[in-house]
Amino acid sequence: MAWDTEGTQRKIKEAAVGEFARSGPDGTTIERIAKSAGVNKERVYNYFGGKRSLFATVLRDELAKVARAVPVESFAEEEIGDYAGRVYDYHRERPELNRLLRWEGLVFDGEVPDEESRREHYGHRAVAVAEGQENGTITRSIDADHLTFLILSLAGWWTAVPQVARMITGEPTEEEHARRRASVVEAARRLARVP
Template identity: 40%
Template sequence: MAWDVERTKRLLLDAATAEFSEHGLAGARIDRIAANAGVNKERIYQYFGKKHELFAVVLSAQLRSTMDAVPMKGEGPAAAGDYAGRLFDHHVAEATIPRLVFWEGLERGESAAADAARAEYHRAKVDGFQRLLPGLDRPQAAELLLTIVTLVNAWPVLGHLDELLVGADEAPAARRSARRASIVQTVELLAEAAQGTGRRDRVEVQG
């Protein structure tokens, strides 16, 4: 029987995603990934290289999946708020991306920033956000998108701070809804302000 390479890769990536999400890059164990996938660990090195290379593949796959699952739609501040709300929903339902990104920042931030593939992915995200908010220049769009990502990534992994700062009087579902509404409102207001600044800048240049 022929070896099903693609199935083996999927099993390894699924096991690696769970392992890195739970333990980070330094704490993850290749033996554990292989055992959970039911695959010889030598296949990991054969298909993906070293552990940090496997981590990069896992995160890249998760980011692409999220981009497909949460597209940018519409135009204007309300569309920006809607995108932030849907991204929040996605990350609350599946906290893998927030956890992986936080681990990445702690353990390999500089090397990630220098990664050409990651840089291209984020350039595409900023391009899309500029289309969502016409009139914003690239630095404005990047700044606002960074704010959105920071807000929606933080809540799933910093729940203890939410409880310390806000308290635990509300039911979990009600608290999530309240936090979501706060993020959406914040993003809409920031988007309105950014578009207003962009319009004023264009008028000044034309004048």
């Protein structure tokens, strides 16, 4: 019987997303990840090395998923508020990514794993904003890189600190999520509006 290497790796990464999002890379163990995945821990070490390497792999995969799910080419053509709404939707459905990013910020001093390729990931969005600025559809009063960061923050902060969102805006019912999303879209439009 052939070993399902891809399936095993997928199960390990899925388990790692949950464990790392819940406890961070320093708060969980390879043993817990392996148990959650239903494999022995030697498999985890064989496929991914240690926890830091597995954490980097998981975060890279999660960032690739959001890039595929919420693509953007140019804000000369796409409306930035609609994009912000789609980013909000993604984070609402997959809050683990925000948790992983928060853990990364807490655990790593200085450069993070895959930082250079991640700069490209985020840089692509800043280029899309700059194209909107060149086209006259987005304000030039905020630099493209800052505007990119602000838009991503508007859309993602709701799941980064859900307890604060709940305390300020109430329980996250479907009605409240619709209200939050509408606010994100409108705030992004106002931020980017050409005066």
